[in-house]
Amino acid sequence: MSSSPTNKPNTTRIALITAAVVLAFIASYYARQAVNTSSDIIAPPSDYQRIIGLSPSIVEIIYQLEHAEQLVGVSRFCHYPPEASQKTVVGGYVDLDYEAVxxxxxxxxxxxxxxxxxxxxxxxxGVHTIxxxxxxTQGVIDSIAILGKAFxxxxxxxxxxxTMHTRVRTLKHQARRTDSRPRILVCIExxxxxxxxxRVIAAGNKGVHQEYINMVNGVNAYQGPVAYPLLSREKLIHLNPDLIIELxxxxxxKDKGRETLMKQWQAYNELKAVKNDRIIFLHEHQHMIPGPRFIDTLxxxxxxxxxPHE
Structure with missing residues (x-):
């Protein structure tokens, strides 16, 4: 029996939403494979007066460095701090409007x-770039120093x-004071x-979420080779994490709320994390992308x- 035509738009919408959410994480993963630490990406100090920042994390750093008066343009979704929303938008993360720039x-x-x-x-x-x-996480910290020098x-x-190094050291030290090493599943979408x-998409063993898990003395419940695996119910039950952290x-x-999302997870009551009420939802903006507020996520x-966990 063929599926009803009314299901197709919903299926397409889910696919598009999923693709949009994981795109930044996947792009970041593959960029990690190619990134160089050579000094050719570091600009010398200069009296920059008309700056454009093309990612939310970059714009946050510019504001942290008290250089926002020189910020004349941003990309779509640069909404933090709120003042950034007042800047001229020059396109999206990948669909840049060169004429506007x-x-x-x-x-x-x-x-x-x-x-x-x-x-x-x-x-x-003819446009200079950094x-x-x-x-x-170290890349984020280094970028603050790079822009501090450039500005x-x-x-x-x-x-x-x-301050960031101190907070990271403190958290890592506190985490290592216990022998407990929870198995953590990070649900990206x-x-x-x-x-x-x-259609649970999890964080694999590469990228910033694996860093977070390592820093808090945890173990990634997923140990396979896929960067962002799509997990079935059977696979989730097999992994059986102690803790689930969902972005x-x-x-x-706003649409679902904690109660509805938790009720959905309770359908998998075989999981330790569900049985022990060890499901954490992260919904604030700073948790969605690696940026200068990553320590809040950590x-x-x-x-x-x-x-406590079993």
């Missing part, structure tokens, strides 16, 4: 490693970097319109990993 007459455009193709086109157009690596804001950058967690888009959180991982 040139109209702003920037003396510097700052991009991420996975946006290198955009940088190459901008350089051909490329940063946010595929790892002649080394003092502010050094203070931010030292799933079909939240189903009565049970369907939830803001629109989904703190949630640390608190969750410290909870």
């Amino acid at each position: 040139l109209t702003l007459k920037p003396d510097c455009v700052i991009l991420l490693e996975e946006q290198r193709a955009l940088a190459e086109k901008l350089e051909i157009m 490329i940063l690596d946010h595929t790892s 002649s804001k080394e003092s502010i950058a050094n203070h931010i970097v030292q 799933r079909d939240t319109n189903s009565a049970f967690p369907d 939830v888009r803001e629109d989904v959180w 703190e949630v991982f640390a608190q969750a990993a410290a909870l």
Whole structure:
């Protein structure tokens, strides 16, 4: 019996949403495979007066370094801090509006490693670029120092970097004070319109989420070779994590809420994490992308990993 035509739009919508959410993580993963640490991506100090930032994490750093007055353009979805929403939008993460960029007459455009193709086109157009690596927590910290030097804001950058290093060291030290090593599953995306967690996409053993797991003395429940595996119910039951940390888009959180999302997980009551009420939902913006507030996410991982488990 063929499926009803009315199911096709919903299936297509789910596929598009899933693709959109995991795109940044997948792009970041493959960028990690190719990233160089050579100094050619680091610009010398300069009196930049017209800057464009092409990712939310970059824009956050520019504000942290108190250089926002020189920020004339941003990419779509740069909404933090709220003032960033007032800046001119020059396209999206990958669909850059080159005409809009040139109209702003920037003396510097700052991009991420996975946006290198955009940088190459901008350089051909005569636009100076700085490329940063946010595929790892250390890459994020290093980028603060890089931009601090580029903006002649080394003092502010050094203070931010030292504070971040201190917080990371403290969390790692606290996590290693216990012999407990919970098996953690990080759910990047799933079909939240189903009565049970369907089409679960998890974080594999590469990338920033694996870093978080390592830092809090946990173990990734998924140990396979796939960067972002799609897990069936059978596979989830086989993995049987002690703790599930789910990233939830803001629109989904507003629509469903914790009660509905938790009820869906309760359909898998065979899982230790479900039986022991060890499911954590992260829905705030700073948890969705690796950026200068990654330590907020790391703190949630640390608190969750410290909870008792079988």
